[in-house]
Amino acid sequence: MDVRGGGAVGYRSAEAVARAAGELIGGDGGSVPEYEALLDAVVRLAGRDRGALAAALQPVVEQWPGPYQPQAAAARRLLAVVRSAAGPVEPGPAEASRWLETCQHEAVDLVLAARAGEVCSLLRRGAVVPMLLATSDSADGTLDPRELVMRLTEYEQAGARPGPADLGQALLRCGGGPADPDVVSAAEELELPEGPRVAAWLRAGGLPQPELTVEREPGEPEPPSRRRRARVGRRILVGTGELPGRGDFPRPFWSLFRRFEPLIGCNHLLLRSRERHAAAALPWHPEIVASRLLTQVAATADQNGAGDGSPDFLPALARSSGPAGPAVHLAVAYGLGARPDAARAAAVEALAGLAARGRLDGALLGAHLARLVLLGTLKLPVVTASLREAAEAPGGAAAVWPVAAAALPELLAPPAAGGPVRPHVPLLALAADCAAACGARGTVPGVDALAARPGSAPSTREARRLHTTLAAPA
Template identity: 55%
Template sequence: MIEGEYAVPPPGALADEVAAVLADRRGPGVETFERLLGAVVVHAYRDREALAVALGSVPREFAVRPDPQVACLAGFVGAAVESVRPGESWENAGAGWLELCQHAAVDYIAGARLGELRARLRAGDPVPFPLSVPSGPTGAVEPRHLVERLARYARLGVRPGPADLGQALLRCGGPVDGEAVRAAEKLDLAEGPRVADWLRQGGLPQPAGWRERESGAPERPSRRRGARVGRRILVGHEAIEGRGAFPRRFWSLFRKFEPGIPCPHGSLADFRDAHTIAALPWHPEIAAARLLTGVASAADQDGGRGAPAFLEALAGADGPAGPAVHLAVAYGLASVPRSDRDAAVQALLLLATRGRLDGGLLGRELAELVGLGTLKVALVTESLGAAAAVPQGAAPVWAVLAGALPGLLARTKPQALGALLAVAADSAGLSGARGGLPEVSTLAERPGSSRLLKEARRLRDTLAGH
């Protein structure tokens, strides 16, 4: 039910691991965080006094850290070692919540689930284990695992928490598991019919989306504004049915998302990490769409903060990769922080390995963003060159450049593309690509001996099999 990388360690080992995480400013990965969180909940149910003794040795000076997962784990430690507050009602956790920003919709969901579990610890009404503990590294919950957990709740007479169950349902998806649906129909719980219907429909529907350019004529950065106006491509999505069955803190996710809506956050970096994707592993498009503004800031603002874990998690997610995911990778390939560029290269290669890369789409997005002045050609060239140098990297890089070069040659000063054409010629040769690009052939016919023209001729000849 809860095994593998999420198996619960004994109290002594748990205390050591929690202390190590609280002392580490980098914050835990998804697997570490979910495993330790689940372990605190499990041991609080089995023997709260023994858990309090074990966790009492954890240094409390580490209780406040800027990383949200570290702060959350510290809060769980506090709830586990403090005295029970029987007068508190965990059902009221988050009752005063107010939605401030749709960009943070996924963060609201994570906060609701964690707040509910912690409130149950404080109120002395623990659960045998969280329903939403992932079944694998992406954060996904296997439908059969969820049904097995709910059946155990029913046998023990434990009431599922609405936020914990809601997060578990959002982590279920993929092909319909008929056996799990039939088992859910037999659950001796009030939530059984709802869970069966959810699994029968394959989880949260994929909403229809659209891409749009930021409003306003393109402007260069200014000291007053910082960001480039009118130079970003963003993605929105339509409303999703079914929000009424979830707690109110989940409702932002179901609303229509319009990418141009004002945002009160100075930066969206706090929400851009692998934990964001793990909350919606079957819907990386939703997470990417809502956080593209923050991803773009690392590319078009020198002071932008990177999010390498977010980019790699997008590529490794279980759900489909569409325009938002490909745009996030495009911004990443030209991000100012090198860690983001490296992560975007890995994301590109992972998408290709898993058969989820649309090279033409990524190439067209790169061309348009370079044409708008959002991305720097030199950084795109460096990243694609690094990807092409990896074994089996030449083919996906060529697929991207085949989609990018027509637009780049039409929108960009050709003199800036000599090094990129060299990467294209190398990747085309290594991948055995054949065919032709009219724009490259036209350029190759020009007289001259510049690097640009030499590489255009080399690419033309490579594609012709010469």
């Protein structure tokens, strides 16, 4: 199947759709293009030959009888859509989106669920639309505004109305600045009632970026405990300010627009919403996504590796097209200190992805890592091992050097309670290796004093090696 064209274009038959559905539902829901193409193909083919599609999908439904559900959230959404497409048609009015905001961390999951639920309702009612508006063939979930206007034109020609959740998701995927004037003009010429709203959205450049606040959990770090899943350190989290325009979106979207206060507790469950499709829901706003799911990422580091969801979330977050700020870098920091191997590997991949796109703020990431280590939330040996793995990749030393250089000053500073500095030799060695590999020059606070110590302790030797490299002629 070729998913680049999206929708049914890449599927030659209903049987091909069924095979893809079985594979994606039996796995993790697939990549963003695969997931999106399958949703779109089911909707398109249901409008052309519902009987053939239902017959082809029936064996897939039978693999998941009754209450049985896949583990991955994306796979569960696909299964719900497939069950609706394989079931009987029950004509009736459009169903209102079910909405119960029980937890402010579920905002992105509510958006994904609302769109899938809307597709299920459309299929159960036997309604026919040309395609899904929000379908993206990009790995990061972005949607070209020109493509959206073309799809809306097809809706207009077919006499169809956009689903509120599908249109809302499509608009969230259009951003990065004002659209071309000719695209905005084409949207203004639409006779659909949604035309003026779409034109205004594209003219404004999409959803504005929220104000961000970095907040530390109050209180002192807890003493070590042997209790299962007990946390020792304190977390650093990110809040987002309120955004305008929520009234134009379906109610399940409203939580995204509300002010997010990360220190407000809730009795939420970790609902496996840490997935690559969460990042693709708001590809121009990774800070919103990261801030809402930061507690789940942190759980992989400070709760014995607990926390449902896919480690692929971090690389997907790094692929996002929007600005990467404190929430994204904190997510990577927690991932670098995670206990599960897969979570650390994903964080290393995310670090490399940010660096390759010129979006890595090494100083910010290093500062986050140092603070979390000093709070006892992350273990420095684990973090250093992850950074070493990142540095060994092609071009990795240049990416890791500013991270290590920013972390060292805080870690080498005398403790507030007094006492000697206890430098971490592997981190100093990593910094020296990276500095030599990328030709770094300059100074790092704390390194000169450590290098000037008498004796030949391992930390002193590594500090001298780093000092010598940084002081060498350019």
